[in-house]
Amino acid sequence: xxxxxxxxxxxxxxxxxxxxxxxxxxxxxxxxxxxxxxxxxxxxxxxxxxxxxxxxxxxxxxxxxxxxxxxxxxxxxxxxxxxxxxxxxxxxxxxxxxxxxxxxxxxxxxxxxxxxxxxxxxxxxxxxxxxxxxxxxxxxxxxxxxxxxxxxxxxxxxxxxxxxxxxxxxxxxxxxxxxxxxxxxxxxxxxxxxxxxxxxxxxxxxxxxxxxxxxxxxxxxxxxxxxxxxxxxxxxxxxxxxxxxxxxxxxxxxxxxxxxxxxxxxxxxxxxxxxxxxxxxxxxxxxxxxxxxxxxxxxxxxxxxxxxxxxxxxxxxxxxxxxxxxxxxxxxxxxxxxxxxxxxxxxxxxxxxxxxxxxxxxxxxxxxxxxxxxxxxxxxxxxxxxxxxxxxxxxxxxxxxxxxxxxxxxxxxxxxxxxxxxxxxxxxxxxxxxxxxxxxxxxxxxxxxxxxxxxxxxxxxxxxxxxxxxxxxx
Amino acid sequence: xxxxxxxxxxxxxxxxxxxxxxxxxxxxxxxxxxxxxxxxxxxxxxxxxxxxxxxxxxxxxxxxxxxxxxxxxxxxxxxxxxxxxxxxxxxxxxxxxxxxxxxxxxxxxxxxxxxxxxxxxxxxxxxxxxxxxxxxxxxxxxxxxxxxxxxxxxxxxxxxxxxxxxxxxxxxxxxxxxxxxxxxxxxxxxxxxxxxxxxxxxxxxxxxxxxxxxxxxxxxxxxxxxxxxxxxxxxxxxxxxxxxxxxxxxxxxxxxxxxxxxxxxxxxxxxxxxxxxxxxxxxxxxxxxxxxxxxxxxxxxxxxxxxxxxxxxxxxxxxxxxxxxxxxxxxxxxxxxxxxxxxxxxxxxxxxxxxxxxxxxxxxxxxxxxxxxxxxxx
Numbered sequence: 057x058x059x060x061x062x063x064x065x066x067x068x069x070x071x072x073x074x075x076x077x078x079x080x081x082x083x084x085x086x087x088x089x090x091x092x093x094x095x096x097x098x099x100x101x102x103x104x105x106x107x108x109x110x111x112x113x114x115x116x117x118x119x120x121x122x123x124x125x126x127x128x129x130x131x132x133x134x135x136x137x138x139x140x141x142x143x144x145x146x147x148x149x150x151x152x153x154x155x156x157x158x159x160x161x162x163x164x165x166x167x168x169x170x171x172x173x174x175x176x177x178x179x180x181x182x183x184x185x186x187x188x189x190x191x192x193x194x195x196x197x198x199x200x201x202x203x204x205x206x207x208x209x210x211x212x213x214x215x216x217x218x219x220x221x222x223x224x225x226x227x228x229x230x231x232x233x234x235x236x237x238x239x240x241x242x243x244x245x246x247x248x249x250x251x252x253x254x255x256x257x258x259x260x261x262x263x264x265x266x267x268x269x270x271x272x273x274x275x276x277x278x279x280x281x282x283x284x285x286x287x288x289x290x291x292x293x294x295x296x297x298x299x300x301x302x303x304x305x306x307x308x309x310x311x312x313x314x315x316x317x318x319x320x321x322x323x324x325x326x327x328x329x330x331x332x333x334x335x336x337x338x339x340x341x342x343x344x345x346x347x348x349x350x351x352x353x354x355x356x357x358x359x360x361x362x363x364x365x366x367x368x369x370x371x372x373x374x375x376x377x378x379x380x381x382x383x384x385x386x387x388x389x390x391x392x393x394x395x396x397x398x399x400x401x402x403x404x405x406x407x408x409x410x411x412x413x414x415x416x417x418x419x420x421x422x423x424x425x426x427x428x429x430x431x432x433x434x435x436x437x438x439x440x441x442x443x444x445x446x447x448x449x450x451x452x453x454x455x456x457x458x459x460x461x462x463x464x465x466x467x468x469x470x471x472x473x474x475x476x477x478x479x480x481x482x483x484x485x486x487x488x489x490x491x492x493x494x495x496x497x498x499x500x501x502x503x504x505x506x507x508x509x510x511x512x513x514x515x516x517x518x519x520x521x522x523x524x525x526x527x528x529x530x
Numbered sequence: 531x532x533x534x535x536x537x538x539x540x541x542x543x544x545x546x547x548x549x550x551x552x553x554x555x556x557x558x559x560x561x562x563x564x565x566x567x568x569x570x571x572x573x574x575x576x577x578x579x580x581x582x583x584x585x586x587x588x589x590x591x592x593x594x595x596x597x598x599x600x601x602x603x604x605x606x607x608x609x610x611x612x613x614x615x616x617x618x619x620x621x622x623x624x625x626x627x628x629x630x631x632x633x634x635x636x637x638x639x640x641x642x643x644x645x646x647x648x649x650x651x652x653x654x655x656x657x658x659x660x661x662x663x664x665x666x667x668x669x670x671x672x673x674x675x676x677x678x679x680x681x682x683x684x685x686x687x688x689x690x691x692x693x694x695x696x697x698x699x700x701x702x703x704x705x706x707x708x709x710x711x712x713x714x715x716x717x718x719x720x721x722x723x724x725x726x727x728x729x730x731x732x733x734x735x736x737x738x739x740x741x742x743x744x745x746x747x748x749x750x751x752x753x754x755x756x757x758x759x760x761x762x763x764x765x766x767x768x769x770x771x772x773x774x775x776x777x778x779x780x781x782x783x784x785x786x787x788x789x790x791x792x793x794x795x796x797x798x799x800x801x802x803x804x805x806x807x808x809x810x811x812x813x814x815x816x817x818x819x820x821x822x823x824x825x826x827x828x829x830x831x832x833x834x835x836x837x838x839x840x841x842x843x844x845x846x847x848x849x850x851x852x853x854x855x856x857x858x859x860x861x862x863x864x865x866x867x868x869x870x871x872x873x874x875x876x877x878x879x880x881x882x883x884x885x886x887x888x889x890x891x892x893x894x895x896x897x898x899x900x901x902x903x904x905x906x907x908x
Contacts, residue, residue: 074564075564077565079590080585080590081567081576081585081588081590081591081594082565082566082567082594084567084575084576084579084585085565085566085567085569085571085572085575085576086566087575088546088547088549088575089549090547090548090549090550092547094547095547104565106564106565132549132551132554133549133551133566134549134550134551150565150566152564153564174555176555177555195550195551197552197555197556197607198550198551198552198554198555199551324609383830383834386552386606386607387606387607387609387833389550389552389607395544396540396541396543396544399544399547399548400548457543457547458543
């Protein structure tokens with residue numbers, strides 16, 4: 057038997073025939089994530105396996121080691137960076153069957169869930185217990201907790217509550233050796249020594265598979281309200297955000313979109329945007345009504361100090377509905393609104409706050425050079441963590457993947473963008489995953505720290521089973 | 531490549547590339563079979579590779595495509611008619627000889643042989659319909675048409691509908707023939723037989739000169755209102771009402787009075803009636819009008835209502851799986867605290883009843899018509 061056939065038999069013995077497949081129809085469904093990188097080569101896995109619990113994950117990883125077959129952990133496959141792709145084929149470990157809410161502890165403000173639980177399920181379950189789970193990306197009804205903790209991603213409530221990894225108190229992980237362990241606990245700062253949680257958060261499963269997480273939840277705010285303001289340019293909008301921070305306001309949502317991004321997000325609702333708006337910011341506040349009202353009043357004043365223009369309520373509401381995706385309004389999502397002419401990808405390098413405008417101008421110039429000017433894809437900026445000052449500027453880029461030259465151009469374009477970010481004193485970022493997209497620049501940026509990282513990987517995954525060939529690893 | 535699939539080529543590529551996955555967790559088929567290939571996205575991915583020449587149709591592909599219950603909840607999430615593309619895949623697979631698994635095929639074989647998907651005889655139908663006094667009453671304001679499932683599997687439903695219309699003194703006739711509307715064969719991809727059924731039934735119904743046909747089967751309702759124009763190449767000469775619309779009208783006009791029911795009730799939207807045809811309000815108005823009854827919604831209701839699992843031929847093709855899907859819907863009803871789960875489709879009521887038995891639920895599953903018939907004040 058080949059190693060693939062042998063490991064297939066072992067997986068069937070572990071999970072049962074129903075949850076293991078080497079059928080091409082099943083494998084193709086796991087051959088592509090949300091990234092353009094995903095179509096650059098054939099990443100069809102040889103086997104798909106869907107474990108029921110962490111003990112099965114242990115046995116699967118041990119079998120993968122025994123037969124030297126690489127293993128790629130898969131949440132919902134919504135990644136825009138190619139991080140779950142089976143670069144060297146082998147096994148896709150689909151975690152979504154592990155979707156149990158293990159425990160809700162209102163007294164200690166925690167919820168413990170299996171890694172394959174969708175974020176919307178965690179959000180809605182918490183709400184039933186009058187608790188608020190705050191990590192809420194646009195993909196919430198589809199993407200999983202394990203995926204979010206492994207690949208990060210933004211949240212509409214991030215300005216107040218922080219980033220994906222800020223929500224974690226404890227993890228259960230299975231290392232590449234098959235050893236299972238629990239790190240952290242239900243107390244805040246269950247960190248007796250070095251914070252080992254950070255080895256696995258944002259690591260895309262390269263050091264271990266997250267199988268369970270204990271997460272922070274909060275009392276549900278009594279009231280929530282929002283507004284949006286238009287500004288003349290990015291710098292002015294960012295200055296208004298700084299002024300809001302200075303004022304002491306602590307909004308939960310701060311999303312800044314340029315006009316092109318805003319047009320894109322109004323596509324389903326068809327809400328018109330005033331002509332003079334070039335950069336717009338959506339601000340959301342939560343808490344007791346008087347505090348929310350006062351916060352919005354103060355934030356309005358701050359925006360108007362920078363000649364901000366209050367946008368019509370229908371723009372604010374359409375915007376909010378297009379990013380706040382729940383069971384009630386998933387038909388409003390921009391995230392799900394695909395186009396037949398292009399596929400979006402993302403540049404998510406971090407540059408210093410003072411260089412946002414410069415980087416954005418560079419991106420526009422580059423798009424012109426590449427001939428990508430006719431379509432409504434632009435820049436967007438988010439605040440998290442923490443507070444109203446944005447931390448990262450992203451750029452959406454539409455690629456007509458029907459044309460192979462356009463796909464090649466994407467690889468050239470992103471190289472120029474990431475290199476420029478480094479020149480500006482910025483960084484490759486795992487803010488939205490690294491995977492195949494920004495991995496080529498990781499080693500260069502880490503320098504000697506890359507050796508430390510590979511040494512750590514050798515300890516926890518000596519046979520290089522986990523995500524072989526991805527995220528810059530060999 | 532078949533034109534019926536080529537029209538979805540761009541979309542299949544877009545869906546294969548953009549992996550939002552919003553169609554996944556809500557998919558009844560995925561909830562049962564657990565692999566991404568059993569979602570709309572998975573099936574569109576298969577379509578992409580089929581059209582690109584990377585994948586030959588196979589029985590494994592047919593299993594995954596035919597496991598779609600045609601509920602259409604994916605369409606709500608996606609904004610694109612995924613279920614329409616999947617339906618086209620079923621039709622082309624059927625025509626190309628890559629047939630569905632044997633059990634699904636029985637729907638087609640039996641309909642071709644006997645005129646109904648159950649393979650029942652015309653004599654059996656006559657037993658149900660012949661003694662109905664209104665069967666000779668034509669033309670009338672409303673002609674009642676009873677579908678195969680009511681006639682052959684749930685004749686009590688026929689009695690309930692008759693009792694309601696008689697109590698309200700409606701001038702109605704009953705179509706005395708049992709001719710399948712074509713919905714079951716259509717859902718498993720046998721377009722040719724669906725068209726044959728549609729033509730045969732429309733001709734007979736139009737001969738009666740009726741302006742309005744009333745049905746209590748949501749499958750028939752959707753097929754008459756949504757599928758007949760394309761199957762026939764024209765609109766039928768009659769309008770179609772579902773009995774919930776008729777009963778709603780009768781209650782509004784105070785032609786029916788209902789006695790008290792001290793129970794908590796919830797409502798399952800049949801996909802064919804709700805999401806496909808937009809009939810959400812009438813059944814709710816009826817249930818809220820029952821004195822003493824408390825109406826509660828399930829977590830997933832109206833446009834996001836979850837499928838009972840019987841659709842798309844799954845109940846016949848993979849009955850155990852269909853009933854397990856139904857059981858989860860019954861559990862959702864239980865979670866509301868309701869003791870009665872009402873629906874408006876004979877397929878849903880059968881499957882949900884079996885689902886309730888499977889999980890030993892005490893929830894009583896009834897059609898809206900049988901509930902109302904039992905509450906009429908003479």
